[in-house]
Amino acid sequence: MFKVLVTETISEAGLEILRQDKDIKAEVRTGLSREDLLGAVADVDGMITRSGTPLDAEVLDAAKRLRAVARAGVGLDNIDLAEASRRGVVVINAPTGNTLAATEHTMAMMLSIVRRVPQAFSSVTSGEWKRSRFVGRQLSGKRLLIVGLGRIGTQVALRCRAFGMEVTAFDPYISAEKAERAGVKLVDDLA
Template sequence: MPTVLIADKMSARAVEIFHERGIAVEVKTGLGKEALCAIIGQYDGLAIRSATNVDADVLAAASRLKVVGRAGIGVDNVDIHAASKRGVIVMNTPYGNTVTTAEHAIALMMAAARMIPQATMSLKAGQWEKSRFQGVELYQKTLGVIGTGNIGSLVIARAQGLGMRVIAYDPYLSKIRAADLGVELVEMDTLLARADFLTVHTPLTDATRNLFRAETFAKMKPGAILVNAARGCIVDEAALYDALKSGHLRAAALDVFCKEPVHGDNPLLELDNFICTPHLGASTEEAQVNVAIQVAEQISAYLLRGVVQNAVNLPSVKEEELLLLQPYLNLGERH
């Protein structure tokens, strides 16, 4: 019987699914690196969220490990190269929290436009400052969307429902798909110059690291509002501070940071035109259950039937296709 370790807190539904599939499962959360290395050799599968770091040392100690499943999208906490060298499949769950994250991006946009957190704090402090908190409407404003995948496309639909004009930059987006989404496909510099609001929905890669830096902010429309509910380090936080402090940007709203958790020494926290949340994009009851279900089902399918779904280091194969390919795969392993 395969055995799986759940190393981070997630919905109890994951445990139920493993039991239903006939897979043994143990839940041990909050393990440090040394403790995890000491026990990881006992398991065929590992289910994590963002807290557990699966680095090369952990993988070297994982003599039986076949699959790591991340309940969520980002796999920054997994050494993909080391896993691939050891033949360990790394999966994520890209669909379980898409709605939740898209809604959070829209919420941040509205909160920044209407200064809701600042007005709340002011009123709770006993002030009634109506004139201080004059905001801007989203209606008929131009929203620039960078990245039009699962989450970005949902943000586009919701923004259109609010009466916004949407332009998009995505080097992988075809003109046909752009037409289906109802967006104008533009170059990056054009998007920066035209967008009243800008939201980014890309993974963190070498190409997107510090995508928003001093020269990027200089190209943005004066008075624009930036939202990032994607990944930390896409935004150069020091450059963002300067753009907000100078007034070139009206406001910014971040859910993710380059260094998390954020402490009080981050200078962005001093700015009145900066709002933030502690990486809450996927933090709804529905999303937590969805990603737990998906990661348990995907790990089970791989351990029991060899079916690969949503892997980041191997092409995914449908179960019916695997039945046709399996004889050739077996032949290849023997030679």
């Protein structure tokens, strides 16, 4: 039996996959104090975490049987990767897991700002709708600079181009060819 400790909230669908495997015993224990975490990891073979559970040398030392850590998300800054590697603990993450959500959130914020949605909502809910204050601005024809043309930046660029925006980007690690495929002009600096 492979014992997995889930220390933070993950989707019910993900938990159901664990529950259906007869060789896995999944235990969900969220909101653990440092002391409780050190005790909880003592007999686990695997862990699923997000960004709120620190897996440093002390925790890894307490997790004598730990063989794998799955990070439900992108960042790994809460996990001591060098220490995990030294101990033979495999660490995986989900680098594309939130790309679409982050992209859509970015677009929603841009539309909200340009269309003045918070101000319009406030106007409507206070009973003094003044329509003329909330018309006339749009994304089409505007220019956007994206800093970092990775997964999320590229998806934002593609959507902004669909809105008729001119998109430029600063990213010293991306080739001009990749930027061109996304319809983006690279700039050399932010000055």
